[in-house]
Amino acid sequence: MRERLENPVVEGVSKFLVPFMQIFALYVITHGHYGPGGGFQGGVILAASMMLLRLSLGEEYEHRRFSPTAATFVAAVGILIYALAGLVPMAFGGRFLDYAYLPIPGLSSAELRYHGILIVESGVGLVVWGTLVTLFDHLLGSEA
Amino acid sequence: MSALAGNYTYYITAFLLAIGLYGMIGKKNLLKKLIGMNIFQTAIFLFFIHGAVKPGTTVPVLDSRIGMDAAAYINPLPHVLILTAIVVSVATTGVALALLITIYRRYGSLEETTILERMKQSS
Amino acid sequence: MSHLPVLIPITLLLSAFLIPLAGYVKRDFAFAIASVGAFLAFAFSLAGLLMVLSQGEIRYHLGGWAPPIGIEYVLDALSAFMAAVVTLIGLVVLIYSRRSVLHEVPLRVVPLYALAMLLLAGLVGIIVTGDLFNLFVFLEISSLSAYALMAIGDDRAPVASFRYLILGSIAGSFYVLGVGFLYFSTGSLNMADVAQRLPALYQSRAVAAAAIFIFIALGLKMALFPLHLWLPDVYTYAPSAVTALIAPIMTKVSAYVLIRMLLTVFQPAYLRDLLPMTSIIGWLAAAGVLYGSVMAIAQNDFRRMLAYSSISQIGYIGIGIGLANPLGLIGALLHILNHAFMKACLFLVAGSIRFRTGRWKVSSFAGLGRKMPWTMAAFTVSALSMVGIPPAAGFFSKWYLLLGSIDAGNWFLVAVILASSLLTAVYFIRVLEQIYASHANEESAPMKASDPPPSMLLPTLLLGAGLLILGLFNSAIVTHILNIVVLPLHRPGS
Numbered sequence: 001m002r003e004r005l006e007n008p009v010v011e012g013v014s015k016f017l018v019p020f021m022q023i024f025a026l027y028v029i030t031h032g033h034y035g036p037g038g039g040f041q042g043g044v045i046l047a048a049s050m051m052l053l054r055l056s057l058g059e060e061y062e063h064r065r066f067s068p069t070a071a072t073f074v075a076a077v078g079i080l081i082y083a084l085a086g087l088v089p090m091a092f093g094g095r096f097l098d099y100a101y102l103p104i105p106g107l108s109s110a111e112l113r114y115h116g117i118l119i120v121e122s123g124v125g126l127v128v129w130g131t132l133v134t135l136f137d138h139l140l141g142s143e144a
Numbered sequence: 145m146s147a148l149a150g151n152y153t154y155y156i157t158a159f160l161l162a163i164g165l166y167g168m169i170g171k172k173n174l175l176k177k178l179i180g181m182n183i184f185q186t187a188i189f190l191f192f193i194h195g196a197v198k199p200g201t202t203v204p205v206l207d208s209r210i211g212m213d214a215a216a217y218i219n220p221l222p223h224v225l226i227l228t229a230i231v232v233s234v235a236t237t238g239v240a241l242a243l244l245i246t247i248y249r250r251y252g253s254l255e256e257t258t259i260l261e262r263m264k265q266s267s
Numbered sequence: 268m269s270h271l272p273v274l275i276p277i278t279l280l281l282s283a284f285l286i287p288l289a290g291y292v293k294r295d296f297a298f299a300i301a302s303v304g305a306f307l308a309f310a311f312s313l314a315g316l317l318m319v320l321s322q323g324e325i326r327y328h329l330g331g332w333a334p335p336i337g338i339e340y341v342l343d344a345l346s347a348f349m350a351a352v353v354t355l356i357g358l359v360v361l362i363y364s365r366r367s368v369l370h371e372v373p374l375r376v377v378p379l380y381a382l383a384m385l386l387l388a389g390l391v392g393i394i395v396t397g398d399l400f401n402l403f404v405f406l407e408i409s410s411l412s413a414y415a416l417m418a419i420g421d422d423r424a425p426v427a428s429f430r431y432l433i434l435g436s437i438a439g440s441f442y443v444l445g446v447g448f449l450y451f452s453t454g455s456l457n458m459a460d461v462a463q464r465l466p467a468l469y470q471s472r473a474v475a476a477a478a479i480f481i482f483i484a485l486g487l488k489m490a491l492f493p494l495h496l497w498l499p500d501v502y503t504y505a506p507s508a509v510t511a512l513i514a515p516i517m518t519k520v521s522a523y524v525l526i527r528m529l530l531t532v533f534q535p536a537y538l539r540d541l542l543p544m545t546s547i548i549g550w551l552a553a554a555g556v557l558y559g560s561v562m563a564i565a566q567n568d569f570r571r572m573l574a575y576s577s578i579s580q581i582g583y584i585g586i587g588i589g590l591a592n593p594l595g596l597i598g599a600l601l602h603i604l605n606h607a608f609m610k611a612c613l614f615l616v617a618g619s620i621r622f623r624t625g626r627w628k629v630s631s632f633a634g635l636g637r638k639m640p641w642t643m644a645a646f647t648v649s650a651l652s653m654v655g656i657p658p659a660a661g662f663f664s665k666w667y668l669l670l671g672s673i674d675a676g677n678w679f680l681v682a683v684i685l686a687s688s689l690l691t692a693v694y695f696i697r698v699l700e701q702i703y704a705s706h707a708n709e710e711s712a713p714m715k716a717s718d719p720p721p722s723m724l725l726p727t728l729l730l731g732a733g734l735l736i737l738g739l740f741n742s743a744i745v746t747h748i749l750n751i752v753v754l755p756l757h758r759p760g761s
Binding site: 177192195247 | 403404414443447
């Protein structure tokens with residue numbers, strides 16, 4: 001699990017699958033507020049794509065491409081998006097997490113609420129992605 | 145028999161709850177306790193999802209043929225509650241696995257009796 | 268429109284988020300952010316309490332959605348009172364913890380403070396929320412932080428924490444099951460809305476099942492006898508500052524949820540008159556009081572003794588809830604406040620002794636009264652308060668519990684409260700005798716010890732002095748705050 005598997009079939013199939021997994025994950029995140037899906041589900045699929053690469057291509061190679069620090073950073077960015085979506089409306093006269101007061105010009109209050117969900121879901125997706133990859137690295141990694 | 149036919153999901157939920165509880169309390173291996181906990185939580189998710197179903201309705205994705213009639217779709221709120229509960233379950237499993245790794249490193253075993261013996265020896 | 272109900276958890280959550288980022292840059296930032304966050308949270312809770320006392324309850328609709336569709340946060344007399352207690356104890360213990368944590372677990376300082384902030388955020392969230400499922404989310408946040416915090420110590424801590432994890436997850440899952448039954452019966456998750464719809468459903472078996480599941484879950488979290496088995500190991504093996512943070516407040520917040528279920532969601536008419544739920548809680552609590560006191564006498568490890576003592580004190584709170592009359596509940600709420608101060612002070616003393624001498628066996632405490640005079644003075648005040656000697660605060664909460672038992676005609680509970688006070692005196696006098704009256708013997712070689720540094724000594728003294736102040740001012744607390752809280756308990760016509 002920590003070294004490269006040196007098996008061309010496994011490596012080839014993983015490298016082929018991962019872009020499709022990530023596009024599907026983005027689809028799941030963006031369609032969460034009116035269909036099945038959402039931030040958590042899409043984030044898990046994104047994390048699964050990272051885990052597949054780590055399992056098949058080996059830890060050293062993948063840590064150079066997407067290091068554990070980058071995973072924590074991605075999670076932090078996700079929390080920041082969620083916190084801003086919650087706190088910015090408070091500065092503009094609304095309650096916490098009241099998307100109707102987000103300062104995006106040109107949208108009505110109902111549309112702001114509709115798109116606010118998308119903003120929060122993408123934040124959640126990033127958090128889940130970063131957290132699950134960090135968990136995987138710490139529980140199964142060689143420096144744990 | 146009609147009590148069984150209409151409510152068989154609840155019986156399955158109770159059965160899974162019992163299996164999960166037995167796993168958590170009756171098994172001596174710590175990892176089996178954790179799996180019992182997961183089965184227990186899955187049973188609760190099934191209970192919620194079954195409660196959301198109404199006969200003769202369809203999935204809660206807006207269908208242009210049916211329109212905005214809320215009575216024609218199943219209740220999506222328990223599904224949302226279960227999504228949150230699944231996230232909580234994943235986090236709990238993550239913390240539990242980290243604890244198990246620490247315990248294994250310190251005591252070399254995941255069997256409760258062996259761990260208790262080694263704790264007594266080291267004190 | 269006041270943002271206070273949401274600001275209290277948000278400041279703690281934001282500081283929990285900032286601590287890992289800043290702490291890996293420089294370790295001292297972790298403590299600085301934690302103190303600032305805890306101080307702001309306490310300031311907001313105090314402001315909330317004053318605002319509630321002058322203007323009535325504050326309801327805050329999250330996201331602008333009105334209940335019962337949206338989630339609302341409610342600050343009324345009970346939740347403002349609990350939030351102030353929890354944030355105050357959190358602040359005092361966090362200030363104490365800096366030297367203690369650096370001494371005991373220096374490699375884990377940054378994660379410890381982040382988890383401590385998450386724990387406080389979860390506890391305060393439980394207190395202010397007015398939505399049943401939101402309470403579950405915050406319950407799990409605080410529980411997960413507690414599992415991780417308690418596992419930080421050496422040797423046996425991870426095993427104790429794993430047992431707490433399994434039992435705590437059972438509790439959370441039972442709570443969700445109960446909320447599910449309530450939701451499917453009433454169609455709402457908002458506490459006030461469910462309370463309005465429940466009286467028509469009192470004969471339903473689903474609602475009875477919901478009540479039973481929720482109370483088993485809260486009893487597990489509260490360490491009500493016989494569901495207390497996780498508590499002694501966990502309090503003994505965690506780092507001192509962690510136990511000092513968790514022991515005074517975590518079980519009390521579960522007791523708060525029990526009181527909230529009794530007063531607001533399931534009205535007293537249901538739990539006291541229809542189902543014998545409060546009587547069962549009262550009997551189990553009485554058993555816990557006696558069991559905890561007896562087991563505490565048998566312990567030589569100071570922290571384990573305090574853990575069994577906690578089980579006994581939680582039994583007092585359970586007796587107050589089980590009586591379900593105004594005087595009994597005032598006693599329970601006052602005991603929540605007093606016990607938070609007492610147990611925090613006691614665990615801070617234990618941490619100071621560990622910091623200076625590295626010892627935790629009572630038989631090795633000989634002569635500490637001369638070497639650590641101020642710390643032992645605080646310990647003496649707390650011990651007097653635990654036994655229930657005026658003017659220390661513990662006397663007054665036991666007094667209200669006695670009045671409530673006499674009011675309900677339950678002489679067995681009167682006997683239990685008096686007997687356990689005697690038993691408490693036994694195990695505390697044993698420690699006091701070691702500290703003040705005995706000289707070094709063969710088990711405790713003469714040691715160098717002195718009072719801990721000011722950052723640890725001042726919080727201990729503050730809590731000890733607080734006990735005396737709370738005792739003197741307890742009637743003000745009862746008349747201004749607690750009488751408002753117990754209004755729903757007055758039987759119509761009394």
